[in-house]
Amino acid sequence: MKTLDVSQIIDGARFTKFHWMVMCLCALLLVFDGYDLFIYGAVLPVLMKEWSLSPVQAGALGSYALFGMMFGAFIFGPLADRIGRKKGVAISFVLFSVSTFLSGFATSPTEFGVYRFLAGLGIWMLPNFGWQSMFFAAAVPLVLLPLILWKLPESVGFLLRQGRLEQARTMLAQVDPQARIDADTQLVQADAKGAGAPMLHLFKQDRTVGTLMIWVSFFCCLLMVYALGSWLPKLMASAGYSLGSSLSFLLALNFGGVVGAIGGGWLGDRFTLPKVVVSFFSVGTVAIALLGFNSPTPVLYLLIIVAGATTIGTQILLYANTAQFYPLAIRSTGLGWASGVGRSGAIVGPLLGGALMAAALPLKMNFLVFAIPGLVAALAIGVFMLRYRHASHAAPAATVTAAPVSRSV
Secondary structure, three states: OOEEEHHHHHHHOOOOHHHHHHHHHHHHHHHHHHHHHHHHHHHHHHHHHHOOOOHHHHHHHHHHHHHHHHHHHHHHHHHHHHHOHHHHHHHHHHHHHHHHHHHOOOOOHHHHHHHHHHHHHOOOOHHHHOHHHHHHHHHHHHHHHHHHHHHOOOOHHHHHHOOOHHHHHHHHHHHOHHHOOOOOOEEEOOOOOOOOOOHHHHHOOOOHHHHHHHHHHHHHHHHHHHHHHHHHHHHHHHOOOOHHHHHHHHHHHHHHHHHHHHHHHHHHHHHOHHHHHHHHHHHHHHHHHHOOOOOOHHHHHHHHHHHHHOOHHHHHHHHHHHHHHOOHHHHHHHHHHHHHHHHHHHHHHHHHHHHHHHOOOOHHHHHHHHHHHHHHHHHHHHHHHHHOOOOOOOOOOOOOOOOOOOOOO
16 A cells, blocks of 8 residues: 655645646735725724724724734634634634625724624725725625635545545645545645644744744734724825825725735745845835835835835745744744734824824824834844854754754845
């Protein structure tokens, strides 16, 4: 009987039409997931006027969805281990789509905040149809739910744990048509997660400095991402730009995030991720600070795109750098804690923006304050680089006692 390691098949497979299909479906899910967070910044100026919200109240509303995301990570992660990744994704998809849709019916800040929280658990229509229409549009993706349930594959590891061997073989045959998997093939998968390493292992084997610097960078990065995403349209509207222009600035910010994630990944493969992350944070600090100055419109759009690339895009690079820093046995623990600390920064971001607006500071000062976390994050990753500059490229074994750093920085 032939024995094949599932992980080796998946890692060694060439990119096929099957991979393109999965990637496109996941990209759609991410677009729909991000839509809820995007439109809050877009409708914020109108909500503040219609409901007479103070900047502090508006900032709190912006944070409710982030609280939901934090609790959702605790709930749906373990749930997906029980019911499968595919069902977990589908439930989350329905929850945030329906909750975002219901937000359009909200008649008070409290009701709106509840829907925002539930949406967390799981543009140009505004001038003509009102802010509600932007939330009603969130129901459109639900028509794709049957396609997602039909085409999105289940985790092979979950299928093996459930004893659904025939489905696992069929799935792997799609992943790698060259693998020659038949009914007599025995499939095995190494336990990559280990035995549930405690959080304290993140601080052992000379990992203390690295862990703390990673946490600081995650906190600062997500603070900037959600502060800008929530308050950029309002700040630009306050500076005299029309609502349509301020919304286009938000689109430019997110477009920059796409460019930064793809370009940063390409650069990271050539110059190491920590070097790219430090550079991105440094450039982002300057770009965000310059947003408060009176610049020609093309320059302003360029600064916003750069700000998006070096905040939203850098967030993706931080996850990759964290995964490379920790040994395999504690990698999930390291990523989970870094993400959790980052979510606290995401919650603080909209609140910080509200506090700055309430203080009625000049426009320049608002953006200067938003830029400070970028400087702090750049310094944190700089310390990370200096501390582990002599680390080996070799990945450690999947044990907690392995070397703390799995790459050179």
